[in-house]
Amino acid sequence: MNIAVNGRSKTTRTLGWHWLAVSIVGFALVLSGCDKHEEAAAAAPKGVLRIAIGNENTFEYMYADYFAAKFPELEVQIIPTEGIYGPGKKPLQELTKLIDQEKPDLLFTSSFDYEKLASQGKLYDLSALMEKDRFDLDNLLPAAVDYLRIKGQGSIYGLAPKFSSSVLFYNKELFDRYHIPYPTDQMTWADMFRLAQRFPAEGGKGERVYGFHMGYMSSPQDLADYIGQAQGLGMIDAEGKKLLMQTDSWKRIYQLVMDGYRSGVLQWNYMPGKTRYEKEDVEAEDLFSIGRTAMTISNEGQLNALRQRGAAFEWGMVGTPSADPGHTRNPNFYLSPIYSINAQAEHVKSAWEVIKYFNGAEAARIEAKTSNDLPVRKAFAHEMDGHSLEPFYQVKYEETVQGGYNENVPGTFIEKYRSIAKQQVDAMLTGEVTVEQGLQRIQEQGQQALDEAYAAEVK
Structure with missing residues (x-):
């Protein structure tokens, strides 16, 4: 398979473990006749598919073998996203600019990016595609589906095959x-x-x-x-x-x-x-x-x-503790990566076939044999040393749980705030100040630091 990176073609290297992965994929293809409900046999996509992902090595390590086995006639062009990070950069703004300029078809988004890109109209609504192909949402972790709908303001703009909790x-x-x-x-x-x-x-x-x-x-x-x-x-x-x-x-x-x-x-x-x-x-x-x-x-x-x-x-x-009995709040619940399609994608059908495969039963079966990640498809969650993984699957998504990353806050404020808070926490521990006094100082000194950080940005 050829991978074109920014217009430069490169043949993927064949490593020993690659052949093992391809063999597993091939074996799963033989056994997957019963999964036609959602992964039914459309003609294998052909042509070009532009994928926005960290870099070429990330794609090759994690996905190249699957594409070689399942999508052999797709020419994958990698659009690296690693450059959106760095001192003084705001990753979401950089990612949005990259999407507009490079026009990828398929995006691998984080939970934060998914919500923001969906609200900006940058992602393709998958509802019609899922309905047309009768994609099975019922067997996915309800918390994952709820998360995608809530962050998509009622619509689903992406799918994720695994979660963490x-x-x-x-x-x-x-x-x-x-x-x-x-x-x-x-x-x-x-x-x-x-x-x-x-x-x-x-x-x-x-x-x-x-x-x-x-x-x-x-x-x-x-x-x-x-x-x-x-x-x-x-x-x-x-x-x-x-x-x-x-x-x-x-x-x-x-x-x-x-x-x-x-x-x-x-x-x-x-x-x-x-x-x-x-x-x-x-x-x-x-x-x-x-x-x-x-x-x-x-x-x-x-x-x-x-x-x-x-x-x-x-x-x-x-399950983890919560503020009050009966709730299953979990600040560590997230989906990664979320497979999404650019709202302006040129090759929507090919991108959807890829998303459908990686979020379907066939890929979940393969991952269950080769990975210890938590599959969103609970049917493929295996025991670990005789312990049921059921406690991980009791999670529910509640919008109020995720404090979230606020890109508006100046980066210079974070380090200053942590220094202020640590000083007051140390004083609380020694009894030098009460908890109420310590929090009052954190509020007052922290607010001053936040105001100064914004003022410095304006200069």
């Missing part, structure tokens, strides 16, 4: 050792913290067992921000002009977190400026896999970590 992992052996009841679904954050506080503070450095630990958090502020996002709270208003930290809701969250860390049952590792994590750093950030914390909140990657580190203890999973 998080659950509460717990160490059964630690709970049994201390005669503490296991965590359950639909716990509140306060319920989870009370469970964590029942674990005794014993053991020296390198041996201490904690009630709860969540990796890659540089300070208690990160956990407070995570809980706030899970409750749908924003730190800044929709326009990006006003800080919203001095509220009763944020006060309750910070009080809960401060009490937890002061009691010693919660733990975090602070490694300022750390950009490269060695083996020992990763282990320090994943106390759960080495049996030193009773609970953690993590995504599907934790499953691989447990396997790779040879965790010998019994463990389980339940």
